[in-house]
Amino acid sequence: MDNFEAIRKSVVNAAANSRFYKELFKDIDVNAINSFEDFRKLPFSDKHDLRKAYPLGIQAVPDEEVVRIHSSSGTTGKPIIIPYTRQDVDDWATMFARCYEMAGLTNLDRIQITPGYGLWTAGIGFQAGCEKLGAMAVPVGPGNTEKQLQLMVDLQSTVICATSSYALLLSEEVQKRDLRDRIALKKGIIGSERWGSMMRDRIAKELEIELFDIYGLTEIYGPGIGIDCPAHEGIHYWNDFVYFEIIDPTTGEVLPDGEDGELVITTLKKQGAPLIRYRTHDLTRIIPHKCSCGSEYPMIGRIFGRTDDMIKVKGVNIYPGQIENTLSNVSGVSSEYQVIIEHKSGKDIMTLKVETSSLDDKDKTEIQVVDTFKKLIGIKIKCECVPMGSLPRSEKKSKRVFDYREQ
Ligand code: ZN
Secondary structure (H helix, E strand, O other): OOOHHHHHHHHHHHHHHOHHHHHHOOOOOHHHOOOHHHHOOOOOEOHHHHHHOOOOOOOOOOHHHEEEEEEOOOOOOOOOEEEEEHHHHHHHHHHHHHHHHHOOOOOOOEEEEOOOOOOOOHHHHHHHHHHHHOOEEEOOOOOOHHHHHHHHHHOOOOEEEEOHHHHHHHHHHHHHOOOHHHOOOOEEEEOOOOOOHHHHHHHHHHHOOEEEEEEEEOOEEEEEEEEEOOOOOOEEEOOOOEEEEEEOOOOOOEOOOOOOEEEEEEEOOOOOOOOOOEEEEEEEOEEOOOOOOOOOOOEEOOOOEEHHHOEEEOOEEEOHHHHHHHHHOOOOEEEEEEEEEEEEOOEEEEEEEEEEOOHHHHHHHHHHHHHHHHHHHOOOOEEEEEEOOOOOOOOOOOOOEEEOOOO
């Protein structure tokens, strides 16, 4: 059961101490919030608003209590700076250690960490959680595949933490170099990117490991606020630290448990930068039943897209997750793809580039992709097959959609 008192306290604290929320709630009597219904009348906060508070407008504690900042990647415009207190840093490590435990790791594991360190929250979160658990961190950071593989063999790392793209790249290298018998990997903790079941199956099969989806975002601590468990029925989240709502991304209306929509998060204990009804733009749902693993922590479904990744072609909303789903219904293609959208002679033209293992059957495969797409998503596209392995794998997030339409 969600703890309303914790939510209320967090709202009152934000309104009193954060310059950003003082302004946002200036016409609202937050002390009169006594029910979930009252709470749901509060305005949302969004990354666009937080950018306006750059650099430290969302800080809610005196300077001497801030021990660290992190920053969202900020692909466009100013980044969002999030200040952390000592307690915030510790709470984050506690949540992260809980994630590792949920995935069955112990202090005997050797955890190879490939996400980046620095302003970005990824690497340091994986590291702090590992130390809290008492396991051995192998903090390699991003890139340098040669060294990653060498350490994986020499140190017998049992766990790999990576983005899905990088885990895929590593699995292909392990395969190529026939290293599987020389490494000791058992589990993968995969975060910071939405990924499809095909890619998951491939990584799991090639590396012969069990994969766990870790969830989080820089604005709310970082990765580690939720993870899936050995039952793999959904992502458990730590409702003693965060309160989740699912809303209709267009109307802002709160949706019942079980319905797909945008995840909105309220922090319950965050001191440095509390966030109230923060729109994540991640699309998922709250799973309305208990997990068979027996955990009391509630669950959300896998993130199936982002409201801002949605592309509109010929009047139809398309999410990357739907494209991946289409490809998983066609045999002989990989999970990698690129979308090119152009506007020619008054019409949107969408071309889907996919990798195929057999170029001899190229024409057949292309027809199959076009038909499946039409059947599942409802529009006619073009398909172009390219050789397996020829689409870029990046160490960070892969850019897959290229929209050349003039806006
Ligand atoms: Zn579970």
